[in-house]
Each structure stands twice: as structure tokens, then as C-alpha cells.
Amino acid sequence: MTISKLSGYEVARRLVGPFYLVFGISLYIALHREFTEHPVLVYYAATLGMMAFTGLLEWVMPFHKPWQSPDDQFINEIGSTFISAFLGHNVGKAVAFALFGWFVVYWRGVDGSAPWWPSSLPFAVQVCLSFVIWEFGLYWNHRWMHAGGWRFHSLHHKLRRLSWLNSGYGHPIGFFTTSLFSYGMLALSGASAEVLLFNSFLSAAINFLSHANVDMKAGFINYIVSAPEVHRWHHVKDTPEAYDKNFGTQLMVWDHVFGTFYLPKGKAASHLIGDDETYMPAGFWAQWLEPFRAAKEKGGQVTIPEQRMPFRSKRATD
Ligand SMILES: [Zn+2]
Numbered sequence: 259m260t261i262s263k264l265s266g267y268e269v270a271r272r273l274v275g276p277f278y279l280v281f282g283i284s285l286y287i288a289l290h291r292e293f294t295e296h297p298v299l300v301y302y303a304a305t306l307g308m309m310a311f312t313g314l315l316e317w318v319m320p321f322h323k324p325w326q327s328p329d330d331q332f333i334n335e336i337g338s339t340f341i342s343a344f345l346g347h348n349v350g351k352a353v354a355f356a357l358f359g360w361f362v363v364y365w366r367g368v369d370g371s372a373p374w375w376p377s378s379l380p381f382a383v384q385v386c387l388s389f390v391i392w393e394f395g396l397y398w399n400h401r402w403m404h405a406g407g408w409r410f411h412s413l414h415h416k417l418r419r420l421s422w423l424n425s426g427y428g429h430p431i432g433f434f435t436t437s438l439f440s441y442g443m444l445a446l447s448g449a450s451a452e453v454l455l456f457n458s459f460l461s462a463a464i465n466f467l468s469h470a471n472v473d474m475k476a477g478f479i480n481y482i483v484s485a486p487e488v489h490r491w492h493h494v495k496d497t498p499e500a501y502d503k504n505f506g507t508q509l510m511v512w513d514h515v516f517g518t519f520y521l522p523k524g525k526a527a528s529h530l531i532g533d534d535e536t537y538m539p540a541g542f543w544a545q546w547l548e549p550f551r552a553a554k555e556k557g558g559q560v561t562i563p564e565q566r567m568p569f570r571s572k573r574a575t576d
Pocket residue numbers: 400404411414415492
């Protein structure tokens with residue numbers, strides 16, 4: 259179909275994905291140029307900017323309108339994003355650098371990178387390289403969480419709606435291992451702090467994008483980053499072929515390498531998402547404690563409503 263035959267809305271659906279990435283990168287660069295002396299401030303300002311931008315897109319062109327309405331987990335989504343995710347990620351980051359960063363610091367060159375890091379390459383190439391290394395940690399952490407570490411990830415799969423706000427919905431230990439794996443890889447890579455901060459910003463922006471309730475047709479972008487169309491397949495409950503697929507948290511590269519990429523042509527994931535099988539209490543602190551409760555205390559009764567569909571018994575055990 260040629261562009262001239264597409265309606266304005268269809269054009270918007272196809273352009274919003276690339277525009278999101280271009281906007282995010284431009285925002286970070288613009289802020290960085292203006293406030294070069296305050297890189298951490300730039301990181302937080304650009305991240306807040308992307309939260310607002312993703313929220314605006316969800317409001318203007320939602321994929322599934324009912325998902326705009328908060329459900330009974332809304333307060334927990336906020337609490338999880340700003341407490342569980344913040345805490346888990348920062349402790350994980352600190353431990354990763356304490357464990358793996360010391361020898362990089364010892365070897366650090368003038369620009370702050372380790373001697374084995376290719377710091378002579380263009381900055382954009384360095385960011386792409388560090389992102390792929392970073393995602394290797396994320397990918398294997400996510401695969402582990404769908405196997406032995408399921409108890410720390412099952413909460414994320416209780417979601418019944420997807421929104422940028424709940425990309426950080428999960429157990430703090432899940433976020434801790436996520437950062438331990440990903441920052442561990444980054445610390446070992448020896449990339450400079452500047453590369454690392456840009457990487458962290460891109461990671462946050464793509465995290466929001468992956469859960470965004472935005473009606474987009476991102477095309478080839480789905481093969482590169484975890485855009486909503488591809489990550490939605492990771493959450494659906496009505497398509498068994500999609501279970502345990504698309505583990506990429508921000509980049510899809512390792513799903514291609516290890517054969518777990520799933521994006522059928524001409525078919526979109528439905529809005530039917532959520533794990534109905536793993537027991538989960540509805541309260542915030544009870545959800546923190548749930549992985550530690552004795553198995554005999556788990557009644558099997560689903561307390562988050564509207565999750566009745568039996569599914570993926572395999573997921574909890576393999
Ligand atoms: Zn998952």
C-alpha cells in the first residue's frame with residue numbers, strides 16, 4: 259500500500275515508533291549539550307521527559323482503550339515503579355560494580371574507559387556496542403526468571419493491562435538480578451561512564467516503550483528493539499506458541515541469536531494478557547513476601563480478579 263492510500267491515522271501508526279526513538283535520542287543530546295556539567299541530572303530529566311511523552315502517546319492513540327483505565331493494581335504499579343524497581347535496580351547496580359567494576363576502575367584510562375574498550379570508535383557505535391553487551395545480561399536474567407527464578411518474575415506477568423507505568427511492575431529481587439546481570443556485563447565491558455549513562459537512558463526509554471499502550475505499527479523496529487507489538491506477545495495468554503518467547507528487555511538481538519524471537523506476520527497479539535495460574539496476593543507488601551512463603555501456604559486461589567484462564571503450567575516448572 260502506498261503512503262497516499264493510507265489514512266492520516268495509519269501514517270501516524272507507522273511513524274510513531276521511529277519518531278519515539280528519534281525524539282528520545284534528540285532530547286538526551288539536546289539536554290546533554292545544554293547541561294554538560296550535570297550528566298546525572300540530564301539522565302533523570304530526559305527519563306522524566308520520556309515518561310511524559312509516552313503517557314501523552316497512550317492518551318492520544320491507545321492500542322486498547324480499556325487499558326487507559328487503572329485497575330485494582332494501579333497504586334501497586336506506581337509503588338512498584340518508584341519503590342521496588344528503583345530499590346532493586348540501584349542495589350543490583352551497586353553490587354554489580356562492587357563485584358565486577360573494581361578491576362576496570364584500576365585499569366581506567368584518561369577518558370574513563372578500560373584499555374580493552376574501543377574508545378576510538380564513534381560515540382554512537384560505542385553506545386550500540388555497550389547496549390548489545392548490556393542486553394546479553396538482561397536476556398539471560400529474563401530466561402532464568404522464566405525458569406528457576408519464576409517466583410521473582412511471576413508478579414510482572416500478573417498484569418492485565420499494559421502501560422508505560424507498569425513496565426516497572428514486579429518483585430524487587432527480580433529488579434535486583436536484572437541490574438546485577440546487566441550492569442555486571444557493563445562493568446566488565448569497561449565502557450566509559452558517558453557511554454554507560456546514555457545506555458541507561460536508552461534502556462529506560464525503551465522499557466517505557468515496550469509496555470506502552472500505543473497503537474503503533476513499528477515495522478522493522480520490532481526486530482531490533484522491544485517495541486509494544488513484540489513485547490505484547492511476551493504477555494499474551496491466548497497463544498501458546500508465544501509462551502517463553504521474546505525475552506529481550508530492550509533489544510531483540512539475543513532472541514534472534516538463541517531462537518526465541520516471535521513475531522508472526524500479519525497477526526497482532528491480542529489484549530488478553532496475564533498469568534492466571536501462579537498464585538499472587540493483591541496487596542503491595544504481600545506481593546513482596548509472596549516468593550518467600552512456604553509452598554503449603556499457597557492456596558492456588560487467584561486473588562487478583564479476572565484471571566481465570568488456566569495456562570502455562572510448564573512455565574512455572576521448566
Ligand atoms: Zn517475562
